[in-house]
Amino acid sequence: MTAAPDLGLSVAADARAATGAPGPRRRTGPKVGAAVKYVLLTLGALLMVLPFADMFVGALRGPADVFATPPRYFPADPQWGVYGRVFDELPMGRWILNSVLVTTTITLVQLVTSAMAGWALARYEFPGRANVFRLVVGAQMFPFFLLIIPIFFLLRYAPLAGGNDLMGQGGSGLLGTYAALVLPFAVTWYGVFLMRQFFTTIPEELLEAARLDGASEWLIFRRIALPLVKPALATLAVFAFVYHWNEFIWTMTITRTAPELQTLPVGIFLLENTFNDLDQKSLQQAALAVSVLPVLILFALAQRFFVSASVETGVK
Amino acid sequence: MAGRALGRPGGNAPYWFLAPLFAFTGLFLVLPLGFSVYLAFTRWNPLGEPRWVGTRQFEYLLTRDDTFWATLSNTFVFAGALVVIGVPLALGLAFVFSRARGKAAWRAIYYLPQITSFVAIAYIWQFVLDDRYGLANRLLGLLGFRGFDWLTDPTMAMVSIVMVMVWYDVGKNMVVFSAAIENVSKDLYEAAELDGASAWIQFSRITVPIIRPAVVFVTVTSFISGMGFFALILAMTGGGPRGATEVTALYLYEMAFQDLRMGRASAGALILFAIIAVLTVLQFRLLRERKA
The missing domain is CATH 1.10.3720.10 (MetI-like)
Incomplete structure (x- = not known):
């Protein structure tokens, strides 16, 4: 998801628009830079997923992680036994x-x-x-x-x-x-x-x-x-x-x-x-x-x- | 559509097909509503018999119960914030989403909270928003911020609840909006691009006006459901700290099932319902008229 391929698409679409030629399909809006678009969507997606990830990480913490000072976020020794x-x-x-x-x-x-x-x-x-x-x-x-x-x-x-x-x-x-x-x-x-x-x-x-x-x-x-x-x-x-x-x-x-x-x-x-x-x-x-x-x-x-x-x- | 003749008589058949609907609507909607109205005029602790008290419960709630008014104000803040923050966010997201590739994947991610119970959501966020070592404050700490008392500070607690609820709803609203956006003619955007219109102009001058019915619908339904909602709040803050997130529906639920004041809680539910009904009609009127 770099800016480069998007630039190509935008130019092509602009050219189509300029010549009045109908594009075969319009996936991208040329004026919303694709990079910005995907950065926004990715940031939002992170916000959606992180709380769930936090739950899965937290489930694996053992007493050693919880009572450490300061408490460890990532468990040193993941306790998979918790699901049992x-x-x-x-x-x-x-x-x-x-x-x-x-x-x-x-x-x-x-x-x-x-x-x-x-x-x-x-x-x-x-x-x-x-x-x-x-x-x-x-x-x-x-x-x-x-x-x-x-x-x-x-x-x-x-x-x-x-x-x-x-x-x-x-x-x-x-x-x-x-x-x-x-x-x-x-x-x-x-x-x-x-x-x-x-x-x-x-x-x-x-x-x-x-x-x-x-x-x-x-x-x-x-x-x-x-x-x-x-x-x-x-x-x-x-x-x-x-x-x-x-x-x-x-x-x-x-x-x-x-x-x-x-x-x-x-x-x-x-x-x-x-x-x-x-x-x-x-x-x-x-x-x-x-x-x-x-x-x-x-x-x-x-x-x-x-x-x-x-x-x-x-x-x- | 509703009134158009589509079918044939079919004798008694339609009534047989409708029998379960009638039976359950009678038992679990009509009868309860009637019972509820009756209870609102009584004082009733379910250990004894209901005692008729006229309009005393309504008078008490409206003139002497400061908590009732405080919860109403919390309810308005909650439902209002859901609409003011949630709807534009979902609309913008849907616009970006409708022009992105990999729709199924994005949609799946944004839809995740919708398939999760409010119990799970409440606890998941309690962990994230926990004191100094929750994920939220750890991340803010990495960026050099001090972090917040997300759930223990009264103001922040309401902010947190609204934030979580917006997080929960944004995927669903995005799906509704993007379905409406799919129906907007592509030619309009082509023409706008020819004229050199920016994405913002296309969004505000083409997309939003055309999908206005969907926007009105989501706005009104978000507000209605927000006014009567309390599942997440019950599980996440229990209305605290110090009543800062106590909404009316939660207050009434506790009044009924903890304090066993069935009459007063029924009266409160009727008041809340009346407020919601009036506001719903007003909203539809206002939002439709602005179009003309």
């Missing part, structure tokens, strides 16, 4: 299991509910359709902080669950169950909106042909429409998975007194006091590194779906 200790000394297996279980369930449920509702809104004429669409758009406006208290107590007073009677009294309701972690997120109005947008693009002829063959509406949805919107399903799945893998306010509120239900971020957060000693910091950093890893891999494999999820949110 994370699993020995913390209920890491349990947290990972819970995270996988809860996140996968929510993602699957959201795919089903979003696809079904999106399909109905996209392809059917029925009384009240415009109002349902308004509901889907409007529901996205209500912030989480407004719902957290009432939903907590609706679960607490769920009839006939967790020792409750028909009036929701006497027991703990759905608190302390996986259902409390999943049910409030069973529907995502954003997901419905997203799926609707994609279903509207399917040509009507495809569906009409199936109808003439006597296919039921469910069969048309399941066998013809769904396979055609796989990219949308993937986008929604990735979006939901990452969001709920990382979600922590709700899960913490529900599982503060139920350690067996805690997910990775919640477990690490609530064990804060365990990490207070200086020589426990590396353990905390290693645990964080482990918690970040699964989504990092997913991200590496499915980057384009992450991007489309962001863009779809931004373009509506």
